[in-house]
Amino acid sequence: MKRLLTLLILFGLSLTGYAQNATAVDKEKLFDFYQTQRYADAAQYLKGIYGEEVNDFKTLSQIGYCFLMAGNNVEAEKFYGKAYTLQPQSLPILFSLGSINTKRGNTEKAKLYYSEIAKIDSNNFNVYKLLANLYSSPKNDSLKLIYLLKANQINPLEGDVAADLAEVHAAYQQYEKAYHVLDIAIKGDSDNLVLQRAKLPIANQLKRYSEVIASGEKLLKDAADAGVVKDVAKAYYYTKKYQKAIDLFKQLEVVAMGNETTLYYTSLSYRALKNYPQAAIYTRKTIDEAISPNTSSYYSLLGLVYEENNQLALASAAYKKGLQFKATATLYYRLAIFYDTRLKQEKNALKYYNLYLKSKPSLTDDKEEIKFSKDRIAQLNLAD
Structure with a gap:
């Protein structure tokens, strides 16, 4: 008025x-x-x-x-x-x-x-906010990030800009920056639930699991937001509270909001609890949910679940099925160990150890596996 x-x-x-x-x-x-x-x-x-x-x-x-x-x-x-x-x-x-x-x-x-x-x-906050909104993706045009940074510098407490800037930082995997931007904005508006929700996946990436659980459980009392449920469930998984993680992931499944990721973590949680039948069920659900670059990893997990439950024929079939989607170093190594220690088929084991080394595993992350494979190849060749 x-x-x-x-x-x-x-x-x-x-x-x-x-x-x-x-x-x-x-x-x-x-x-x-x-x-x-x-x-x-x-x-x-x-x-x-x-x-x-x-x-x-x-x-x-x-x-x-x-x-x-x-x-x-x-x-x-x-x-x-x-x-x-x-x-x-x-x-x-x-x-x-x-x-x-x-x-x-x-x-x-x-x-x-x-x-x-x-x-x-040059210090007009509104125009930088409006300009940033005209660019859809920072991956295609860095000007979105530039305008958001300028707007946030002028007014770091404005929630919309803080949330958008944090999202862009997260897209570049700059999680500390994203967390810092949201933290400042939340201190200026502690009741802003949008900012609190936006902070959860960032905090998970930074392994601040206790914070995710504490903040997320409060948010869930307000409303059962699917994103919050997923983030809290993941935090419970990473803190080894597997049953709590399963209970939350199943809430999403009941309302048809589960996806490839939630099904995968449900399977991992069941496997951690040594409930191999359920782990196998949810791994198959994961595979059915999405044929993606991760499909070979899911078959690798399915093979491992079957192997740990002494279902060796099914384990062998799952590992080989994974190779049909993507021949990864992990799958070759799993097959080598499987044939070597479980089936005692040294010829096949030697074949997969060699394929593992040829697949160029990470010299830093897989240092121990590489050394073991080389030593085992030498031993198997001597046995011949």
Whole structure:
């Protein structure tokens, strides 16, 4: 209401400056249009008085505003465009033109208008926020990150920008930066549940599992958000509270919100509890859920579950099925150990040890496995 009254006062003051038309304007009628939010009528009324060829900046701005509020973006852009020609550095005009073009899908034009504002007022928080929203992915254009960083620097407590910036940092796997941005914003607004939810997957990545559980359980009392359930369940898994993890993951399954990841962690949890039948069931569900680059890893897990449950024929079939999707170093090593220690088939074991070394395993992460494979190959060759 205060904003409306201020606008009306400004209109009243500006109208007094138009000597040639002042007597023609019915101020009470115009006031009634605004008070009842009949902006289209107000626009047509002013347009009828001042005509199409008006070249007064204030009049053009007023008519443009009326059309904008009425949702007539075509007419609004026409009048704002004329006002822009007269005063190209007017921030209200630039903001209006940027907004109109954003609504109409003319993203490139909107970027130009908002960029002009940034040149005029380099500390304008709103324009950097608006510019950032015009870029869909930081992977395709680094300007999104640049604008979010600038906006966040100006106002680190603003929640929308903090959440967006944290998401971009996370996309680049810069989890400490993402956590720091959200932490500052949350301190400024401790009741902001959106920010608290956004922080959970970041905290999980940083292995702050106790924080995820404490914060997540509070959030779950407010509402059973699927993302929160998943993050808390993962934190329980990593802290070896496997049954609690399973209970939460199954909540998602009941409401048909489970996915490849939740099914996989459910399988891992059952395996940790040595419930191999359920581990096998959920690993098969994981495989059915998605054929992805991780499918070979899932078959590797399924083979391991079968092997640990002494279902050796099924284990062999699962390992080999995984190779059909992607021949990974892990699968070759598992098959080598399987044939060597479980089936006592030294010829096949030697074959898979050699394939493992040829698959170029990580010299740092798989140092022990590489050494063991080389030693075992030497022993098996001597046995021949």
